Amino acid sequence: xxxxxxxxxxxxxxAVLISGCSSTTTEPxxxxxxxxxxxxNDPRAYQTLTLDNxxxxxxxxxPSIEVAGASLSVGVGSYQNPKEIPGLAHYLEHMxxxxxxxxxxxxxxxxxxxxxxxxxNAYTSxxxxxxxxxxxxxxxxxxxxxxxxxxxxxxFDPQYSNKERxxxxxxxxxxxxxxxxxINRLRGVTANPxxxxxxxxxxxxxxxxxxxxxxxxxxxxxxxxxxxxxxxxNLVIFGKQPVxxxxxxxxxxxxxxxxxxxxxxxxxETGLTQSQMGQHIFYQPQKPTRQLLVEFPxxxxxxxxxxxxxxYLANLISxxxxxxxxxxxxxKGWVDNFTVSVQPDYYGADGMLSVNISLTEAGLNQxxxxxxxxxxxxxxxxxxxxxxxYYREYKAMLEKQFADIQVPKPMNQAVHFSSAMFTTPVNxxxxxxxxxxxxxxxxxxNVLEQLTIExxxxxxxxxxxxxxxxxxxxxxxxxxxxxxxxxxSRWRGLAADYEFLLPEENDLFSSDIVxxxxxxxxxxTLIVEQSGxxxxxxxxxxxxxxxxxxxxxxxxxxxDQNAKNQVMSDLINRVFSLQTTALRDKAGRAGIGMGIERxxxxxxFTLSGYSEKHGLLLQRLLQRWQSMDISQQEFAIAFKGxxxxxxxxxxxxxxxxxFTELDRLMSIPSWTDxxxxxxxxxxxxxxxxxxxxxxxxxxxxxxxxxxxxRQENVEEFADITLAALPENWQKxxxxxxxxxxxxxxDVTESELTTEHNDNALLHAYYSPEQSLNTxxxxxxxxxxxxxxxxxxxxxxxxxxxxxxSTIDRIGDYWGLVLYTQTTNTALEDLxxxxxxxxxxxxxxxxxxxxxxxxxxxxSVIAQVNQAPENFYEDYPRFLNDFYRGNDQFDTRxxxxxxxxxxxxxxxxxxxxxxxxxxxxxQVTVEIQGTQEAN
Numbered sequence: 001x002x003x004x005x006x007x008x009x010x011x012x013x014x015a016v017l018i019s020g021c022s023s024t025t026t027e028p029x030x031x032x033x034x035x036x037x038x039x040x041n042d043p044r045a046y047q048t049l050t051l052d053n054x055x056x057x058x059x060x061x062x063p064s065i066e067v068a069g070a071s072l073s074v075g076v077g078s079y080q081n082p083k084e085i086p087g088l089a090h091y092l093e094h095m096x097x098x099x100x101x102x103x104x105x106x107x108x109x110x111x112x113x114x115x116x117x118x119x120x121n122a123y124t125s126x127x128x129x130x131x132x133x134x135x136x137x138x139x140x141x142x143x144x145x146x147x148x149x150x151x152x153x154x155x156f157d158p159q160y161s162n163k164e165r166x167x168x169x170x171x172x173x174x175x176x177x178x179x180x181x182x183i184n185r186l187r188g189v190t191a192n193p194x195x196x197x198x199x200x201x202x203x204x205x206x207x208x209x210x211x212x213x214x215x216x217x218x219x220x221x222x223x224x225x226x227x228x229x230x231x232x233x234n235l236v237i238f239g240k241q242p243v244x245x246x247x248x249x250x251x252x253x254x255x256x257x258x259x260x261x262x263x264x265x266x267x268x269e270t271g272l273t274q275s276q277m278g279q280h281i282f283y284q285p286q287k288p289t290r291q292l293l294v295e296f297p298x299x300x301x302x303x304x305x306x307x308x309x310x311x312y313l314a315n316l317i318s319x320x321x322x323x324x325x326x327x328x329x330x331x332k333g334w335v336d337n338f339t340v341s342v343q344p345d346y347y348g349a350d351g352m353l354s355v356n357i358s359l360t361e362a363g364l365n366q367x368x369x370x371x372x373x374x375x376x377x378x379x380x381x382x383x384x385x386x387x388x389x390y391y392r393e394y395k396a397m398l399e400k401q402f403a404d405i406q407v408p409k410p411m412n413q414a415v416h417f418s419s420a421m422f423t424t425p426v427n428x429x430x431x432x433x434x435x436x437x438x439x440x441x442x443x444x445x446n447v448l449e450q451l452t453i454e455x456x457x458x459x460x461x462x463x464x465x466x467x468x469x470x471x472x473x474x475x476x477x478x479x480x481x482x483x484x485x486x487x488x489s490r491w492r493g494l495a496a497d498y499e500f501l502l503p504e505e506n507d508l509f510s511s512d513i514v515x516x517x518x519x520x521x522x523x524x525t526l527i528v529e530q531s532g533x534x535x536x537x538x539x540x541x542x543x544x545x546x547x548x549x550x551x552x553x554x555x556x557x558x559x560d561q562n563a564k565n566q567v568m569s570d571l572i573n574r575v576f577s578l579q580t581t582a583l584r585d586k587a588g589r590a591g592i593g594m595g596i597e598r599x600x601x602x603x604x605f606t607l608s609g610y611s612e613k614h615g616l617l618l619q620r621l622l623q624r625w626q627s628m629d630i631s632q633q634e635f636a637i638a639f640k641g642x643x644x645x646x647x648x649x650x651x652x653x654x655x656x657x658x659f660t661e662l663d664r665l666m667s668i669p670s671w672t673d674x675x676x677x678x679x680x681x682x683x684x685x686x687x688x689x690x691x692x693x694x695x696x697x698x699x700x701x702x703x704x705x706x707x708x709x710r711q712e713n714v715e716e717f718a719d720i721t722l723a724a725l726p727e728n729w730q731k732x733x734x735x736x737x738x739x740x741x742x743x744x745x746d747v748t749e750s751e752l753t754t755e756h757n758d759n760a761l762l763h764a765y766y767s768p769e770q771s772l773n774t775x776x777x778x779x780x781x782x783x784x785x786x787x788x789x790x791x792x793x794x795x796x797x798x799x800x801x802x803x804x805s806t807i808d809r810i811g812d813y814w815g816l817v818l819y820t821q822t823t824n825t826a827l828e829d830l831x832x833x834x835x836x837x838x839x840x841x842x843x844x845x846x847x848x849x850x851x852x853x854x855x856x857x858x859s860v861i862a863q864v865n866q867a868p869e870n871f872y873e874d875y876p877r878f879l880n881d882f883y884r885g886n887d888q889f890d891t892r893x894x895x896x897x898x899x900x901x902x903x904x905x906x907x908x909x910x911x912x913x914x915x916x917x918x919x920x921x922q923v924t925v926e927i928q929g930t931q932e933a934n
Contacts, residue, residue, distance in 0.1 A: 037431045039405035041545065047243040048426045051251065053259040054231030058417050058426065059246040060238035060410055065869070066862040068239030069118070069134035070147060071414040075232040075264045075422055077125045078201035079348065084211050085219055087168060087203015090124040092220050094164040096131070097122070098157045098795075100149035106157055107791045109133075109146050114787040115852060116143070117859035126201070127267075127348065128419055134411045136859035137240050141249060144237070148253040151228060161217050163798045165208045166824065170801035172204040173823040174653065177475045177756055179285045183461070185474050187346070190281055190457075191271045197347055200473045207473075229260035234421040236414040264422075271347025272297040277455045278483045282465040284476060286755075287648035290359040292367055293459035294374050295352045296451045300345045302423060305432050307440035308394075309447045310353060314340040315394065316385050316502065317355060317378065320585035323501025325377035327582055333633045334363030334370060336578075336641065345423070353451065360637050364462060368487075372494035375453050380500050382448050389505075391439040396511045400610075401591060402434035404545050406870035453491060458483065475757075509590035514546045514612045517708050523889045524704065524878050527711050528718040532731025535703035535718045537711060538878060538889075543871040548611030548707035550714075551597075551879075552618065552721055553604040554699040557735040558691075560601060563671040564679040567642065568691045571683070573598060574638035575630050580621065587617055594621070600883045601737050603695060608872075611708040615716050622724035628692055635685045642680060646673055654760030654927045655802050655821040661750055661925045662762060662817070666810050668738035696725065700732040704882045706875035734885055739810040742766035742921030749924045757931040758800075758823045761830045764808065764923040765914045766815035772891070775814040776898035777910045778807050781845075782816060783856055788844060789818065792837055799825040799833060815921070816914065827926050838915050845908055853904040864896050 036046040036058070047059040081088045097120075098106045105111075113120045118135035131150070135143045175181040188197035200207060210216050235254060237246050277297055285291075301309065318340040320326045326338035337358035344351040355374050357363075363370060407413070417429050424432050467477035519539040528535035540547075559569040577584075577596050584594040592613060595606035605621050607614045649660065650673075664670045671679075701721050705714045740748075754760075767774045786805045794803040800822035808815045818834060825833075868874040881889045914920040 036427050036429055039402050039430070041403060041405050042407050042430070044407060045243055047247060049247065049250070051230070051255045053255055053257055055233050055235055055254055055257060055259075056421055056426070057250050057254070058234075058236045058421070058429070059243045059250065060236065060413065060417075061241060061243045061246060062238070062410060063240050064867050065238075065240050065410055066137055066866040067118070067134050067410065068137040068140035068143070068237075068241070069132065069411055069414065070144060070235065070237045071130060071132035071411070071418040072151065072236075073128045073130045073234045073418040073422070074228055075128050075234075076227040077127045077129055079126045079196040079267050080223075080227065080265050081196065081199060081201065082219070083199060085203075085209075085216070086200040086207040087172075088208070088219060088223055089129060090201070090203050091164065091168050091208050091216075092223055093122050093124045093129050093131075094167055095156050095160065095220060096150055096154050096224075098160050098164075099155040100146075101153040101155060102149050103146050104155055106160060107787070107795050109150070111787050111791070112143065112146060114783065115856055117783060117856060117863055118143075124201075125419070126197070128422060130415060130419060132411065132415050132418075136862060138859070140239050140241070144249055144253040148257070151233070151254075151257050154224075156217075156221065156224075158217060160795070163795070165205055165216075166798045167794070167801060168202065168208060169204045170798075170823050172202045172473070173757055174801055174821060175202065176473065177286050177651065178653070179287055179289065179461075182286070182471060182474045182476055183283065183459075185471060186281065186283060186478055189472065189478075190279070190480055191276060191347065192269055192273050195269045195271045195347060196267060197271055204473065226260075227262060227265075229262040230254075230257040231259050232262050232264055233257070234418045236417045238410040238414050267348035270350045272350055272352075272457070277457065280458050280460060280481050280483060281478065282460045282467050282480070283478045284463055284465050284467050285461050286476060287651050288463055288644040289461065289648075290361075290364055290463075291459065291461040292357040292359055292363075292370060293354050293461070294357070294371060295354040295457040295459060297350060297455055297457065298344055298353050298447060298450045299350050300348070301443070301447065302344050304440070304443050305424065305428075306435050306437040307443050308436055309440065309443040310342040310344060312390065312394065312444055313381065313447055313451075314342050314353065315589070316381050316390065319503040320582040321501075321503035322582070324503060325373050325498075325500055328498075328500065329357075329363075329370060329373055330578070330581060332366075333360055333637065334366045336360055336637065352457075353447070359462070361640050362633075364464070367460065368490060369494055371453070371458065372491045373498055373500075375491055376495035376498040377500050378448070378451050379495070380502065385502050386441055386444050386448070388439045391436065393505060393509070395436040397509055397589070397591065398434045398436050400511055402431060404547070405430075405434075406543070406547070406872060409869050409873075453488065454483075456483075506586055506590050508587055508592065508613055508617075510612065514610070514708070516544050516546060517710050519544050524706075524882065526887075527714045528703070530718075532729065533701040533703075533718055533722065535705065535714050536882065537705045537709060537714045538875075540707055540871055540874045542867045543874055544708075545871060546610050546612070546708055547608070547871040548614060548705070548709055549606070549608045549871075549875045550614055550618070550703065550705040550709070550717060551599070551604050551606045552622075552717065553599065553602050553702040553704070554695060555602050555702050555735055556695065556699040556732060558694055558698060560669055560735075560737055562679070563675045564683060565691065566671065567676055567680045568683060568688055569598065569601075569603065569695075570642055571635070571638045571688060572692055572695065573603070574641055575634045576625065576628060578634055578637065579628065580624060583617075583620060587613075592617065611713075614709075615713065615720065618717060619720050622720060626696065626724045630685060630689055630692065632685055635688060639680065639683075643677070646677055646680075649673060651755045653821065654754050654756050654758050654929060655819060657752065657754060657927055658760050658762040658819055658925050661752060661927075662764060662808070662923060665748055665750060665923055665925070666740045666766075668740060697728060698730045698732060700734055701725075702734075702882075704879065706878065707871065736885060739813075740921070742768045742810075742813050742815070744768045744919045744921070747922045747924070749926075751926045751928070753928045754930070756929050758821050758929045759825065759827050759830070760819070760821045760925075760927040760929075761827055761834070762817060762819045762923070762925040763831075763834055764815050764817040766808075766810070766813055766921040766923070767910070767914055768813070768919070768921065770812045771814075772812070772894055773898045773901070774910065775807070775809065776895060776902045777907050778814050778816055779899065780853075780857060780860065780902050781907050781911055782807050783860060784845065784848060784853075785816070785841065788841060789837060793820060793833060797833060799830060823929075823931065827928065831924075842908075842911060842916055845911055848904065850904050853907075857899060857902060861896055861899055864892070864899070
């Protein structure tokens with residue numbers, strides 16, 4: 001989430017709040033609490049309660065969902081690691097789900113979850129650890145029985161103790177070259193040495209070791225026995241069952257978890273003392289990025305969520321309106337991006353408000369000027385910006401968003417609730433983000449008093465940063481030095497030269513309630529059909545509201561003609577994004593998303609959110625697209641951004657590189673990064689401007705509209721688009737990029753190297769049959785294959801942290817893809833393990849009981865048929881058919897039918913043919929890392 005740009009949205013006052021559902025009966029051992037404040041657009045029922053053992057519980061009931069699950073957060077995390085054993089909390093998270101007294105088989109819970117079309121996972125944060133799962137709703141009772149047992153009687157199977165050390169080590173290795181993780185590590189390394197953030201949090205083979213007189217295994221047990229107590233746990237259960245039934249399940253499975261009367265540990269030390277303020281921090285990133293972060297330490301004020309001083313300031317500082325700091329600095333060609341993030345409790349008792357600036361090449365040499373600009377603009381806010389006018393506007397925006405809230409996926413909501421319950425009043429779990437209770441001038445000024453340049457930590461993140469110290473446990477170097485009195489004086493002098501403006505009222509926002517169009521068009525229907533243009537419309541059958549989504553696509557074969565055109569298409573979009581930043585920022589704050597995209601290689605504009613102004617905004621976008629003229633400065637910024645992106649692909653996670661290469665191998669046409677680089681070097685500004693004219697002249701217009709539109713709105717979209725096209729418009733037929741046609745017994749191989757430490761291996765098996773039935777059978781196969789593959793290679797063999805399988809589709813052909821990223825296994829060894837598993841799995845597949853298979857199939861069908869939870873999950877169900885040119889928009893329905901007709905024998909037969917007899921198009925991608933695998 002773009003914190004600074006988005007924090008302005010959401011809010012509700014008591015006038016639009018309603019109480020959540022409450023149970024009319026209370027079981028022994030349960031005390032019910034007040035209901036959760038929810039939006040009138042939220043159809044779910046909620047119940048909050050406390051079990052007799054002190055566990056706090058939230059229940060979410062939604063009759064429309066076909067899934068159920070739970071999330072449990074324990075109120076301890078990496079900040080509670082013993083200094084001698086960094087990573088212990090994370091290691092415990094790995095060890096916990098390896099069997100219980102009642103269900104002793106390791107990974108039995110994961111296998112049960114997958115057999116019921118679900119998934120499970122866990123994570124360790126600084127102040128809590130979370131475990132969550134989702135399954136088909138029909139098996140919730142049994143799933144909770146298995147899940148809850150891990151918090152009662154886990155076996156902590158000793159034979160997996162060392163294996164899970166390696167799993168943690170693999171996870172650490174995967175992240176040690178990622179800039180985001182490294183910067184977070186540096187925030188700890190450069191913090192107060194007495195604060196737990198100073199210690200490494202993830203753990204690896206070096207830190208997870210026996211201590212004098214205390215083996216690691218015993219330390220892990222001690223951590224569990226000390227902290228895993230019911231009164232430190234928050235539980236959220238969701239399902240389609242009524243809250244009364246969910247309440248009974250909570251009591252049945254969780255009331256017996258022991259309450260050890262543990263007070264939740266709190267970090268008392270501040271992360272940033274005076275000694276860590278007024279500093280420059282230099283870091284050379286692993287990817288070619290250029291960032292300047294002006295980070296202001298602030299004391300934790302997250303208890304002021306109802307008056308939002310942080311969000312108030314973040315939205316003013318990050319505004320892209322004319323005359324603001326962001327707009328002026330972008331106009332000068334110094335910045336690519338200008339946002340603000342706020343994490344007031346990052347260290348526990350304190351945190352930071354950070355102005356995050358992506359620099360251009362020119363901006364790299366103007367950092368003093370940019371720092372001075374930030375100072376000057378914050379001073380302007382200090383003098384004139386604490387104004388109730390801005391409060392009223394933000395409050396109205398948030399109220400409107402709350403009234404039209406889009407409920408999240410229940411699993412996401414459960415995970416959020418279970419962690420937020422530690423800091424947010426339970427009855428405000430939903431509306432805390434949206435509530436702007438009153439204008440609190442003193443709270444805003446209190447934060448502003450902390451936003452002084454003397455206190456700031458200024459991060460210089462670029463390839464030329466002057467560094468001299470290795471980062472403990474992570475790749476790269478950094479350095480720290482104090483801000484000098486001379487620098488402060490120079491910045492003040494430069495700041496005096498700026499004359500900024502505060503943002504004007506947002507004319508794209510309206511608090512008026514717009515009429516909702518009756519939902520009469522169930523599937524996309526052709527509204528406009530003329531030579532060179534087509535426009536489709538469908539209404540949401542599930543979420544009628546003011547929300548709409550429209551995509552205007554310029555469908556053309558121009559980008560696919562050669563590598564240079566592909567690069568120029570990318571550059572065009574980069575420049576146009578730059579030119580429309582202010583408009584997109586203003587629209588975003590008014591609840592309207594604007595996208596400049598390249599779906600399936602085409603060029604497209606998208607508008608989403610409140611639909612009332614979509615016609616106006618489309619007209620503004622197209623007018624700028626029509627008159628687009630690229631300057632030398634814009635060309636240079638876009639070119640450098642593209643080359644940085646291209647250079648950074650080599651440093652991406654190897655697992656991501658696997659799928660990038662797979663996509664290249666199976667696409668027609670396709671080019672290598674080297675070919676893209678050569679093509680980019682040959683592009684001139686004149687050539688790029690001519691290409692933009694060609695894009696406007698040679699295309700087919702395809703419009704997809706969904707939601708709160710009438711037919712005349714869609715006709716207007718078409719008219720607006722046609723008006724922007726030139727008189728010599730060359731109308732094209734529909735164009736779709738090509739792909740490789742899979743051939744039985746054919747093999748495609750690719751061997752790459754990466755600047756990442758780890759190796760990675762992908763094996764794909766594509767059926768030569770052009771059939772949706774094949775897709776259904778592969779989907780069912782992967783539902784059982786994936787967990788078995790993971791258990792063997794990840795849990796038992798410990799060959800890597802990322803292990804899995806997935807389904808891929810190219811055109812109307814389907815395939816099964818196996819992938820692994822490893823820090824400790826050579827590629828040849830890994831390939832042998834793949835083949836050994838494939839050979840042995842045929843017998844496992846044959847042994848699956850037919851009734852187990854049938855139950856899984858029913859679960860998959862129920863989930864595919866489930867109504868979308870919100871508007872933004874509704875329209876994507878039709879987009880793939882729109883891109884593929886399937887005017888019947890029936891792929892989902894036909895897939896459900898095909899799954900329903902699939903039986904175990906068909907899946908076994910397909911497995912034998914594709915995986916054992918190799919009657920498939922086989923694709924192998926090998927990526928060799930820099931570290932020699934053991």
